[in-house]
Amino acid sequence: MAYSTKVIDHYEHPRNVGSLDKNDEDVGTGIVGAPACGDVMKLQIKVENGVITDAKFKTYGCGSAIASSSLVTEWVKGMSIDKAMEIKNSQIAEELSLPPVKIHCSVLAEDAIKAAIRDYQQKHGTPAAE
Amino acid sequence: MTDADYFGLLGVERRWRLDRGALERNYLERSQASHPDGFIGQDSGTQRAAMERSSQLNQGYRTLRDPVLRAEYLVKLGGTDLDSSDPRTGAPKPSQAFLIEMIDLRERLAEGDVAAVREEIEARAEQALDAGIAALDRGEVAEAARELVARRYFQRFLDEVDASEERPT
Numbered sequence: 001m002a003y004s005t006k007v008i009d010h011y012e013h014p015r016n017v018g019s020l021d022k023n024d025e026d027v028g029t030g031i032v033g034a035p036a037c038g039d040v041m042k043l044q045i046k047v048e049n050g051v052i053t054d055a056k057f058k059t060y061g062c063g064s065a066i067a068s069s070s071l072v073t074e075w076v077k078g079m080s081i082d083k084a085m086e087i088k089n090s091q092i093a094e095e096l097s098l099p100p101v102k103i104h105c106s107v108l109a110e111d112a113i114k115a116a117i118r119d120y121q122q123k124h125g126t127p128a129a130e
Numbered sequence: 131m132t133d134a135d136y137f138g139l140l141g142v143e144r145r146w147r148l149d150r151g152a153l154e155r156n157y158l159e160r161s162q163a164s165h166p167d168g169f170i171g172q173d174s175g176t177q178r179a180a181m182e183r184s185s186q187l188n189q190g191y192r193t194l195r196d197p198v199l200r201a202e203y204l205v206k207l208g209g210t211d212l213d214s215s216d217p218r219t220g221a222p223k224p225s226q227a228f229l230i231e232m233i234d235l236r237e238r239l240a241e242g243d244v245a246a247v248r249e250e251i252e253a254r255a256e257q258a259l260d261a262g263i264a265a266l267d268r269g270e271v272a273e274a275a276r277e278l279v280a281r282r283y284f285q286r287f288l289d290e291v292d293a294s295e296e297r298p299t
Contacts, residue, residue, distance in 0.1 A: 031226060031229045031230055031233060032229065033223065033224055033228075033229045033232065033283070034215060035212070035215070035220070035221035035222060035223055035224060035279045035282070035283075036212060036213050036214060036215050036220065036221045036282075037282070037286065038282045038283040038285065038286030038287070039286070040229055040232045040233055040236075040283070042233050058233065058236070060232070060233075060236055060286075060287075060290065104215045107215070
C-alpha cells in the first residue's frame with residue numbers, strides 16, 4: 001500500500017516517542033488497542049493549569065498508527081485539555097491522507113488522547129465529560 | 131454462494147474438530163467438478179458461475195484447513211467479525227489490564243531477554259487458541275471471540291519479535 005509522504009515522515013521520524021511518569025499527578029495516560037489487528041497505543045500528556053505542556057507516545061502497530069499518534073502528540077502540545085478533547089479522527093485522517101482501510105488508526109489515536117485526558121481528569125476528581 | 135457457508139460448501143460438519151480426510155477429498159472432487167476448463171464453450175454465465183465456485187472452494191479450503199482461521203471463521207458465523215472494529219459486531223476490545231501488559235511486554239523485549247519472552251508468549255498464544263476452541267465447543271461465541279482476540283495480540287507481538295530479529299543491526 002502506498003503511504004502518503006506525511007505518514008512516512010512521521011513513521012521515519014516519529015515525534016515525542018517515549019514515556020512520562022504515569023504516577024505523576026500532572027500526567028494522564030491513555031492506553032488503547034485495535035483488537036482487529038493487535039495494535040497497541042500508549043499516549044501520555046502532562047498538564048499544567050489546564051494546558052498540555054508535554055506529550056509522549058509509544059505505539060506498536062503499523063506506519064499509519066505510529067504516524068497518527070505522533071501527529072496527535074505534536075498537535076496537543078500547548079493546547080488546553082478542553083480543546084484537545086475535541087480532536088476528531090477525521091482531522092487526523094485528513095492531515096495524513098489516510099486511505100479508508102487505515103481510518104481505524106486515526107480512530108485509535110483519537111481514543112488514546114481522550115483516554116489520557118480522562119485519566120488526568122480522574123486523578124484530579126473532575127468528572128469525566130462525555 | 132448456494133451453500134450457506136464454507137463448511138456446507140466443502141461438505142464437512144460445522145465445528146472446529148473436523149474430518150481432515152473428508153475436507154481434502156471433497157475439496158479435490160468439487161474443485162475438479164467446477165474447474166473452469168470443464169466449461170469451455172458454454173455460455174459466459176455458466177463459465178462465470180464455475181469460476182466463482184472454484185474461487186469459493188479455494189477460499190473455503192484455505193480457511194478451513196488452518197486451525198486459527200477455522201476458529202475465527204466459526205466466530206464469524208456466530209455473528210462476530212474479528213476483522214472489523216465495529217463496537218457491536220466487530221472484535222471485542224480487550225481489558226485495559228491486558229493492553230498494559232502488551233505494552234509492558236514490549237518494554238521487557240527492549241531490555242533483552244528475547245528468548246524467554248518469545249517462549250512465554252508462544253505458549254500463551256497457544257493457550258488462547260485452545261481456550262477459544264473450547265469455548266466454541268461449548269457454543270460460547272463471545273468467550274471464543276475474546277480468546278481469539280487475545281491470540282491476535284500475542285501473534286502480533288511474536289511477528290514484531292521476528293521482524294526485529296531479521297533486521298540487520
